[in-house]
Amino acid sequence: TSVLQRTLAARVPCPKDSWLYRILPSVSHKPFESIDQGHVTHNWDEVGPDPNQLRWKPFEIPKASQKKVDFVSGLHTLCGAGDIKSNNGLAVHIFLCNSSMENRCFYNSDGDFLIVPQKGKLLIYTEFGKMLLQPNEICVIQRGMRFSVDVFEETRGYILEVYGVHFELPDLGPIGANGLANPRDFLIPVAWYEDRQVPGGYTVINKYQGKLFASKQDVSPFNVVAWHGNYTPYKYNLENFMVINAVAFDHADPSIFTVLTAKSTRPGVAIADFVIFPPRWGVADKTFRPPYYHRNCMSEFMGLIKGNYEAKQDGFLPGGGSLHSIMTPHGPDADCFEKASKAKLAPERIADGTMAFMFESSLSLAVTKWGLKTCRCLDENYYKCWEPLKSHFTPNSRNPTEPK
Numbered sequence: 303t304s305v306l307q308r309t310l311a312a313r314v315p316c317p318k319d320s321w322l323y324r325i326l327p328s329v330s331h332k333p334f335e336s337i338d339q340g341h342v343t344h345n346w347d348e349v350g351p352d353p354n355q356l357r358w359k360p361f362e363i364p365k366a367s368q369k370k371v372d373f374v375s376g377l378h379t380l381c382g383a384g385d386i387k388s389n390n391g392l393a394v395h396i397f398l399c400n401s402s403m404e405n406r407c408f409y410n411s412d413g414d415f416l417i418v419p420q421k422g423k424l425l426i427y428t429e430f431g432k433m434l435l436q437p438n439e440i441c442v443i444q445r446g447m448r449f450s451v452d453v454f455e456e457t458r459g460y461i462l463e464v465y466g467v468h469f470e471l472p473d474l475g476p477i478g479a480n481g482l483a484n485p486r487d488f489l490i491p492v493a494w495y496e497d498r499q500v501p502g503g504y505t506v507i508n509k510y511q512g513k514l515f516a517s518k519q520d521v522s523p524f525n526v527v528a529w530h531g532n533y534t535p536y537k538y539n540l541e542n543f544m545v546i547n548a549v550a551f552d553h554a555d556p557s558i559f560t561v562l563t564a565k566s567t568r569p570g571v572a573i574a575d576f577v578i579f580p581p582r583w584g585v586a587d588k589t590f591r592p593p594y595y596h597r598n599c600m601s602e603f604m605g606l607i608k609g610n611y612e613a614k615q616d617g618f619l620p621g622g623g624s625l626h627s628i629m630t631p632h633g634p635d636a637d638c639f640e641k642a643s644k645a646k647l648a649p650e651r652i653a654d655g656t657m658a659f660m661f662e663s664s665l666s667l668a669v670t671k672w673g674l675k676t677c678r679c680l681d682e683n684y685y686k687c688w689e690p691l692k693s694h695f696t697p698n699s700r701n702p703t704e705p706k
């Protein structure tokens with residue numbers, strides 16, 4: 303199916319470009335025409351702002367028996383911020399599909415896609431070769447790269463789109479030479495081509511300034527016989543992440559779990575980080591081990607690939623999501639708080655068999671009309687998971703300022 307090679311490209315801080323040797327240049331095609339947008343939008347003012355904690359039940363995948371939906375017609379924009387025309391911002395999309403793209407490919411003029419499949423494999427044909435992607439793997443398809451997706455069942459996943467910047471490995475700072483996502487584990491395709499004529503029948507779909515356009519051509523665009531360069535799609539298996547964490551006391555910021563970052567021009571501030579919560583040991587002493595309660599300067603969209611998330615055993619399900627916006631308070635549900643407050647602090651496996659992730663952004667995200675209404679997956683009762691929290695403050699028992 304797909305043949306891949308290892309790459310060090312993600313680490314090389316040089317200009318990115320690639321040369322493609324193809325049977326016919328991409329320029330031979332009919333004019334692009336505007337097509338139905340479906341649920342793709344980059345309009346961040348569709349509905350008014352909402353600072354509440356939001357949680358979505360698993361996004362529903364259309365049944366193949368009812369309506370054939372492919373990867374592109376199944377794109378749904380959930381939230382985002384910023385501006386495509388000035389190359390600054392991001393969008394979170396959910397893909398919900400049940401059919402392969404037939405004589406159709408897609409390319410994005412606006413930015414890069416980081417694709418996180420949650421249910422079902424994706425066989426992705428790109429101009430650079432083929433990539434088979436399964437849940438717990440991610441791939442990045444950068445601006446302008448044409449690709450077509452085959453699916454094998456009802457399929458769901460998440461996409462983080464960033465405009466005008468590329469994903470890179472985070473600076474390791476004091477971590478030093480190795481750790482987190484190691485460059486050797488990123489795989490890129492090996493050239494693959496088809497010399498296939500489809501007279502007037504191949505459709506190239508383009509997302510340009512947030513709108514969808516289509517153009518017809520006579521040949522498959524996957525006609526690249528050979529290529530060289532460092533501007534390529536790539537994939538990464540999240541199992542290879544080398545987890546670094548607190549081994550004495552205290553809870554580290556989850557930025558220590560950053561797989562890839564899309565930096566802004568402000569040092570230390572990301573347009574978006576892709577962060578994961580992989581299986582690991584919890585060993586911290588004198589520490590409440592689950593996430594702390596917090597309000598912070600980032601927008602945190604979370605998704606779940608499999609299993610459950612340590613801070614929410616119930617209600618946050620694979621294929622669903624949550625959004626905690628800038629300075630909106632959040633943290634473990636009441637149940638998690640009670641259990642972790644009483645837990646014996648022995649070494650303990652955390653998150654075995656599970657994988658949660660976060661798209662974290664310094665921008666203030668707006669939720670789309672689809673996200674708040676049309677998808678009908680919003681969990682209206684989310685806030686209730688914190689209602690049972692009660693005070694454990696008992697000042698008289700151990701107040702050192704009081705005379706004995």
Ligand SMILES: O=C(O)Cc1cc(O)ccc1O
Nearest residue numbers: 555556592593594602613632
């Ligand atoms: O809010 C969340 O669940 C994500 C998160 C996890 C954690 O361990 C610490 C901070 C944080 O934002």
Ligand SMILES: [Fe+2]
Nearest residue numbers: 596602626632
């Ligand atoms: Fe958080």
